[in-house]
Every structure is written in structure tokens, then in C-alpha cells.
Amino acid sequence: MLEAHRGIVYKVAAGYARGEDERADLAQDIAAQLWRAFPGYDPQRSFSTWMYRIALNVAISHLRERSRRHDALALDEDLHALPADDGDSAETAQRLQLLQRLIAQQPPLDRALLLLYLEDRGHREIAEVLGLSESNVATKIGRLKQRLRAALAD
Amino acid sequence: MSALTMELDELKQVWQELGRKLDRQHRSERLRLREERGRRLRSGLRPLVWGQALQMAAGVLLTVWGALFWSAHAQAAHLIAFGLILQCYGIALIGCGAWVQARVAAIDYAAPVLTLQRRLADLRTAYVRGGLGVGLAWWLLWMPVLAAILMSLFGADLYRNAPALFAIGGAVGAAGLLASLGFLHWSRQPQRPRLAKAVEDGVSGVSLRRAQALLEEIERFEREE
Numbered sequence: 001m002l003e004a005h006r007g008i009v010y011k012v013a014a015g016y017a018r019g020e021d022e023r024a025d026l027a028q029d030i031a032a033q034l035w036r037a038f039p040g041y042d043p044q045r046s047f048s049t050w051m052y053r054i055a056l057n058v059a060i061s062h063l064r065e066r067s068r069r070h071d072a073l074a075l076d077e078d079l080h081a082l083p084a085d086d087g088d089s090a091e092t093a094q095r096l097q098l099l100q101r102l103i104a105q106q107p108p109l110d111r112a113l114l115l116l117y118l119e120d121r122g123h124r125e126i127a128e129v130l131g132l133s134e135s136n137v138a139t140k141i142g143r144l145k146q147r148l149r150a151a152l153a154d
Numbered sequence: 155m156s157a158l159t160m161e162l163d164e165l166k167q168v169w170q171e172l173g174r175k176l177d178r179q180h181r182s183e184r185l186r187l188r189e190e191r192g193r194r195l196r197s198g199l200r201p202l203v204w205g206q207a208l209q210m211a212a213g214v215l216l217t218v219w220g221a222l223f224w225s226a227h228a229q230a231a232h233l234i235a236f237g238l239i240l241q242c243y244g245i246a247l248i249g250c251g252a253w254v255q256a257r258v259a260a261i262d263y264a265a266p267v268l269t270l271q272r273r274l275a276d277l278r279t280a281y282v283r284g285g286l287g288v289g290l291a292w293w294l295l296w297m298p299v300l301a302a303i304l305m306s307l308f309g310a311d312l313y314r315n316a317p318a319l320f321a322i323g324g325a326v327g328a329a330g331l332l333a334s335l336g337f338l339h340w341s342r343q344p345q346r347p348r349l350a351k352a353v354e355d356g357v358s359g360v361s362l363r364r365a366q367a368l369l370e371e372i373e374r375f376e377r378e379e
Contacts, residue, residue, distance in 0.1 A: 010176035118169035131266025
């Protein structure tokens, strides 16, 4: 199951880490924590919700630790950018860069919300992952969309 | 279409594209991810865990020393008292360290994000405050420790030879302890935010500041409507 959902690990790591090495390190941290926690997983509950909780908790802790080490977190788009694939068109590369810039501009908790929104997760699952009420999630998603629209319009 | 004119709904498509791209890049690393599991586990909490381990080791040494001390000097009530104080302080160090270690071990990364982040912040706060308590005890603790060192190394009974030191030291220590606690309380009043920040940074370093900032951030995130 962990293998089947490995994309979650990679995407969360990409959302919270800068550069290839850091992304790989964070993905390893998340994977390690998932393996460690797996015996405690309750099969009656949603696997992706469980996985998102762990991945986002590890990623947020990682981001906070990095912020502490570097004190002020400089936003460096080049560091966030993924290395280009040979198959990427210029347009795709540009879109990916824009998306990563938008993600990197969000504070840690908002970033979690954004990642779950982009994953098209329902309000109920987002609420379960974050520990918020569904109504609060709905409000926050609304606000998030407004901010994204404004950012995209700039 | 330029990426700069991307619509909101398209972000999700780009996100999926990002996922596919990452999957391609990481496919070859699957084995490494498994093999290295646990290697970098809880790196953010490692200094805290090591600090507590050192504290517990110091606690064991003090406990053993205290027990040996009072049992070797069972003929003098004040020496028994000094040994017991050392022993109790050692046990307190072990207890505080074990409590923090247990809390760290019990951290459930599968908990909802806000719940876990709040627990981490609470843990750091408890850790720093526990450390403050352990440190402030030295206002009074230095006397029995000094007496035990002198007795252990040179057979000199400080209490019998210089009882005034204990009277004066005890009074100064108690006053210092009360003043420290009073100052900490006074500095944390809402009308003195800058002083509170300066004192907390000075007394407890960055850990408490981070924990409090984290708590404030979580509260702001929850409150934001």
C-alpha cells in the first residue's frame, strides 16, 4: 500500500523541500516515518488520510527545522525548481515553475492545505488530515482560492 | 498559452503533472528509501533527545553519588541530608529526562497535523520549562554539592567548619530563587512584550521562542476565517 501511494511522499516532499538533495532527504524521512508507523495503521480508516497526516507532519517539522537553521527562509525559485526532464516542453516547465513558486510562498500550514486542495481531496478528508472542522476547511479553501487567483493574476 | 496566464483549475493538472514527473525521478530510488528508513528519523527532535539523555546520565551519577555519600556518612544527620538532596535531585533529573523521552517516543505522526504540531510545541515548552526548573534549583543546590565534594575529596566538613556559609547562602539562594521566579513572572506580563521576549531568549534560548511561535501560528491558522 505504501508503494501504491508513494506519489504522496514525493509530492509532499517536493512541496516542502528545496533542491534535489533536500527533496530526496525529506522523502526518505517521510518514508522512514511511514514504515515506522505502519504497524499502527487501522485498516478500517482511510489509508491516504493516514499517509497525508504523517507526510505533512514530517514535512512541516522539516520546514520548521530548516527555517530555524537558516533563521530567515529565503525564497529561491531556482532552488525549488525541479530539474527539467528531457520530455518537458518550455510551457510545461514554466507551469511547473509557477506552481512551485506558489507553493513555496505559502506558510507551512497553508502549504499543507494547498497541497491537499491540489490533490483534489474532499473537505472531509482535509479536515481529518489537518484536524479542522469541515466548515473551517471550506472557508479556508475559499480564502486559498482567492489568494491563488490573485497570485495568478499578478 | 503562457504559464503566467494559467487558470486556477489548471493548477491541479499541473500538480498531477508534477506528481508524474516526480514519480519518474524517484522510481529508481525506491530501494534506497526502504534501506535508509529510520536513518534520519525525527532529526528535529534529536538535540532534545540527546540533551535529555545527557541529563539522565548526570542524574544517574548524582543519584549513585548521593546514595554512596549518605550511606558512607550515616553518623552525621546533615551529611545524610546532603546525600539525600543530591540523590533526590539526581532522581528528579532522571525523572524529567525520562518523561521528555517518553513524550518524544509517544509522538504519533499519524495524528491530525494541527494536533501533532501542537503536541510538539507543548513538548518543547515543557522541556524548556523543566530545564529552567532544574537550573533554578542551583540557587540552593550548590551548597550541599560543594559540601559533598569537599567531604568526598578532602574529608572536610563544610557545614561544621563554616555554618554561616549555609545560613547566608541559604538566605541568598532563597532570595535569588524567589527573585528569579518573580522576575520571570513580571517580565511575562502582556504590557512588556519586548522584555518578555528578551528574557525568554536569554533564559531559554530559541526552543521556547520557536514553540511559542509555533503555537501562535497554529492558533492563527485555526482562527482565520
